Amino acid sequence: MRLRDAPGDRQTWGGSRARVYAWSVAELLFVTNPWQISSRLRVAVLRLFGAQIGPGVTFRPRTRVRFPWKLTIGADTWIGEGVWIHNQDQVKIEHDVVISQESFLTTGSHRHRSDMGLVTRPILIEAGTWVTSRCMILGGVTIGRSSLIEPMTVVQQNVPSNTVLGSDRSAYVTRPRFRQEQE
Template identity: 65%
Template structure:
């Protein structure tokens, strides 16, 4: 290691502020949720979407009618989750929601996608920073996408497979890539008749 390398600081992680501040509930409640999540939500051997939804609601999630939650789904803090009616949440989706995640009706979030509201400051202290995610009605987040805190996915937009979304997406647009870039309109205008 050179002298120049030794002059670059290392952030002491045990001093990083903010982790428990994002819990929003006491330790006993968080531990109870972790157990219920493990048994009833992420458990691949538990086939019932209704049981998953009931467990999430019991811990404060606001979930509309007709929502399907597949196996292996993870929800960090259900009290920070709101989902409208008739949504499909695919297998292995992870809501790392240290802040609010609000999802409109008729939204699809496909397999293995990751929605996160928390990150760490790229400063000297690695402080936790949380910002909500809003997913408007009709959005389709396809498989293995990442959506980061502070993002709004506009009405009926489409996030292509494996895209990393770090900024707002306008209504009706398709985004793809890392970082996600505009790839065109999701719907073509219909010709007027008559």
């Protein structure tokens, strides 16, 4: 299979070429820019390009959003420095969620056999969830309410509410999110 013949690419844009290119410039200047200190400015630019973002959202520097018009973020949510939302499909992050530094959310992949065609599936992160640093959330996943995803975890299937999930666990562990451990 010749990769340049693989189907998909522009079919996921959800906007005109001019809109996509204008967003690329705005993202570089106002969202990804590490010198930009204003979260309000980043949020305003994302909203200008169609992102639905609730009040009280903090958007740290060096973040990336592929298509803001496919992004919904609820109130009082924190998007940490260096987070990359590669949303070729819808990404919905509910209220009071933390997505920590360097985490990567991607809604797209490719068929590995046959024609390498692009496959996209949405992501839903429910209220009260904390995705800690350097996690990867794959398309088609729902992370349930008040869950905790431990550092460097790859999430490739749905996570039930009130669950702690870590890369070193062979199975999900459901327990109260803020428990006191006795040692």
